[in-house]
Amino acid sequence: MAKVDLKTLARELGVSVSTVSKALQDSHEISAETKARVMELAQQLHYQPNPYASSLRRQQTRNIAVIVPEVINHFFSLAIDGIESVAQASHYHVLIYQTHDSRAKEASICQHLQSGRTDGIIISLAAEPQDFTHLLQMHERGIPLVFFDRVCPLIDTARITTDDFASGFNATAHLLQQGAKRVAYLSLAPHLSIDRQRQEGYLEALRQQNLTALAQVVYCGTHETEAQQAIGQLLHSPHPPDGIFASVEKLALATYAVCQAQGWQIPQRLKVVGFANLPTAHLLNPPLSTVVQPAFAMGQQAAQTLFTCLKTRRPIPAQNVTLSAVLEPRGSSQGFGLGKTTGR
Amino acid sequence: MAKVDLKTLARELGVSVSTVSKALQDSHEISAETKARVMELAQQLHYQPNPYASSLRRQQTRNIAVIVPEVINHFFSLAIDGIESVAQASHYHVLIYQTHDSRAKEASICQHLQSGRTDGIIISLAAEPQDFTHLLQMHERGIPLVFFDRVCPLIDTARITTDDFASGFNATAHLLQQGAKRVAYLSLAPHLSIDRQRQEGYLEALRQQNLTALAQVVYCGTHETEAQQAIGQLLHSPHPPDGIFASVEKLALATYAVCQAQGWQIPQRLKVVGFANLPTAHLLNPPLSTVVQPAFAMGQQAAQTLFTCLKTRRPIPAQNVTLSAVLEPRGSSQGFGLGKTTGR
């Protein structure tokens, strides 16, 4: 089948290219009759306007970029799901990029996106120690930017997050309430916005119980094996913890793996709570107590924020949108004789 | 910061636009000295060619589309991971679309992609009963198409799959070997390529043990709650199974959920094997025996196939690439006194 463009339609109908173009955009300068004729032929020949010609002329692409550490993380794939849903409804197209938590990759991706390939960017930062020049550069170029979850504090734009401090506090308080005395905090990358805030919440919960002296923050990094090593060492330290608050899903699972390998009973010997969006949390052995972020809604929110600004051609306002995460207590943090936690 | 295009560079350097363009492409018609001057200024001003102008002229976009049922399925997110990795290395950009298993959405997405927004498409089909006209239309228009996992048998192009028949056979044989007598097959959508083949394998395994009479195929659909209902009914039928082979991850998890809710012990009362790419399979209660597909490699393979054809501007050859899935036996299918299955 040959390609069909405006010229094709125009020739076929015996009118000019501009008439066809305007008719398809329902312009008032075109008569109802002509519009109908144009529309019909367009339908019949399955005419689709070339988005690149259109982009070039209009200076907008209807593409957005989504940059995340990795798509195989349930939190991020849920967020992408949310973004994609809104995008499809708003007739935007979603480009996906992964940083694998590398700053260099993140920077390189941003570099490429300076070209105008997208109308805006939704990003959750890589864990690797950062300078933010690549982001600042984009911001200065006026490329609309929306952060979610792992945000950049230096750039004044929209930021969609959850209440990490409160979640950190609640998770830790819950562990203490269930009878844990020595709760350790597993950190992914200490300079990451979410990590810092969750850690602050954790520390505050300890402080309120005068347990600050027992605080223990363990840096685990982004690599599975390193994380397991760090956790293994923690369990074999002179004063091992009896509770663990994992700041991210990966670390909660690493804890399970280490405990399984070394025969530590959860929750008898070690109570565990972790941030996680696992669909299998309640099927684990034991069911994992989680802090669940509304990842899908965050994605939707981020996309919505971006699209409304794009539509009105206004720059993104510097606003923080905070959704709440919920603590779902399950078997992995269950204390004994101290009241119940629901099973599910 | 003002936008910088070829004209800017040309003006600044006192040469023509075409010279700059050619210099940046390292054309032989430009002297080494001029090239150097152009390159330097381009670097300095962070020049990025406008991809849409370029696409328009060159008739290729360096975008590809990936259409999957949903990104929050570990199999698909792993595949996307693989695709994105190859794409980034090959300087392609990846557009993501979800069908949520709806034929209408799939058709609508395909309709939009006729516009030339992408150079090619990688797709895994929606589960909903299909006619394939939207796919045939794209194929006729000459849009390069690569299928993975859920393929379309009617279109002669590249198909990346796993050996579903063998996997179905092995999974079923394993259940029988572990002592199950009555193995049921949980089907997602009977007209789906993968479902049919896995079912064939299942039936063949029963046949070899003269158990064809006990075959039981249960259609569960794509909805979580419907699936759980169907499974619940199965367990309460006059002759309930003592083994279940779930054709997809979702159904394996639904089985767990139903068993947990109704107190059926796995594997004592019901042995379970399912296709799954869960990172938590070994942490479930009990650990889930899985058929694991090399999702990442499949994604890579699909992308690689597409890119090499795009590069050589040849149409996609009609080839089937079959990778093998591996059966990982765990606690959920463990028999007693009939030999061991490894733990992990």
Next chain:
DNA sequence: TAAATTTACGAAAACGATTGAGTGAACTTT
């Protein structure tokens, strides 16, 4: 040294859609 070739660049026409300005004809208005 005249002719042929190479070198290094510029002019201009695409790619396909959008859009402001221009244009006859039909229709109002006074």
Next chain:
DNA sequence: AAAGTTCACTCAATCGTTTTCGTAAATTTA
């Protein structure tokens, strides 16, 4: 009925690159 409006189009420039063709000058060849 002359002047002004509206209607329904067409013309042509434009978006930023790419690429073919043309052409002076420099270089090589006969």
